[in-house]
Amino acid sequence: MLALNLRKYRQAQGLSQEELADRADIDRTYISALERSVYAASIEVVDRLAQGLGVEAADLLRRPATSAKEPQL
Amino acid sequence: MLALNLRKYRQAQGLSQEELADRADIDRTYISALERSVYAASIEVVDRLAQGLGVEAADLLRRPATSAKEPQL
DNA sequence: GCCGATTGTTGAAAATACTCCGTGGTGAAA
DNA sequence: TTTCACCACGGAGTATTTTCAACAATCGGC
Numbered sequence: 490m491l492a493l494n495l496r497k498y499r500q501a502q503g504l505s506q507e508e509l510a511d512r513a514d515i516d517r518t519y520i521s522a523l524e525r526s527v528y529a530a531s532i533e534v535v536d537r538l539a540q541g542l543g544v545e546a547a548d549l550l551r552r553p554a555t556s557a558k559e560p561q562l
Numbered sequence: 563m564l565a566l567n568l569r570k571y572r573q574a575q576g577l578s579q580e581e582l583a584d585r586a587d588i589d590r591t592y593i594s595a596l597e598r599s600v601y602a603a604s605i606e607v608v609d610r611l612a613q614g615l616g617v618e619a620a621d622l623l624r625r626p627a628t629s630a631k632e633p634q635l
Numbered sequence: 636g637c638c639g640a641t642t643g644t645t646g647a648a649a650a651t652a653c654t655c656c657g658t659g660g661t662g663a664a665a
Numbered sequence: 666t667t668t669c670a671c672c673a674c675g676g677a678g679t680a681t682t683t684t685c686a687a688c689a690a691t692c693g694g695c
Contacts, residue, residue: 491605505671516654521672528652529606531682532564532623547620550605578641589684594642601682604652 491535492526494549498542499524512541564608565599567622571615572597585614 499509506524510517515534523530523538530538532546539546572582579597583590588607596603596611605619612619 519653529604531602531604531652532608533602535605535623545624547623550608550620550623551618580641592683604682
């Protein structure tokens with residue numbers, strides 16, 4: 490689920506992969522790969538991505554179903 | 563947060579590390595290491611662990627604060 | 636004291652995540 | 666058409682996770 494959520498939250502904030510890469514201090518091409526679900530990221534990068542996006546790490550792993558208490562997009 | 567949550571949920575169900583290892587198809591010694599936060603696990607093993615424990619992957623990453631909607635122990 | 640069950644720990648190999656550099660492709664704007 | 670921002674994708678190399686076999690330590694019960 491990470492891939493879709495990642496892209497969803499990133500685009501919702503109008504961020505490019507590169508901007509997010511800077512914020513999270515993660516390689517740009519790796520973020521691209523994560524959004525295409527090429528790898529199973531470690532929880533450490535999930536944390537950094539979540540911080541860069543201003544959401545909880547748990548939010549990035551949640552499955553699509555939009556539960557009432559997801560952070561506002 | 564994974565380490566503490568993992569141990570918490572596992573013990574709450576009266577499971578041994580080995581039983582959980584079987585359920586999640588993960589090495590026992592690795593689970594031991596994860597509960598001592600030796601490594602930053604991949605979200606794939608977090609998923610398998612969550613399944614073995616019958617909780618959401620997101621629950622294992624949540625920070626201690628017991629939000630009203632955590633699964634019952 | 637001895638047993639069985641559970642967990643900590645280690646060392647080495649195998650697998651996979653992650654970085655870095657470069658190339659090409661698309662679409663929008665000048 | 667050219668330029669620019671953005672993204673997909675490749676390969677090579679490094680770092681880290683994950684597995685496996687084996688042994689030590691603890692605890693409770695017998």
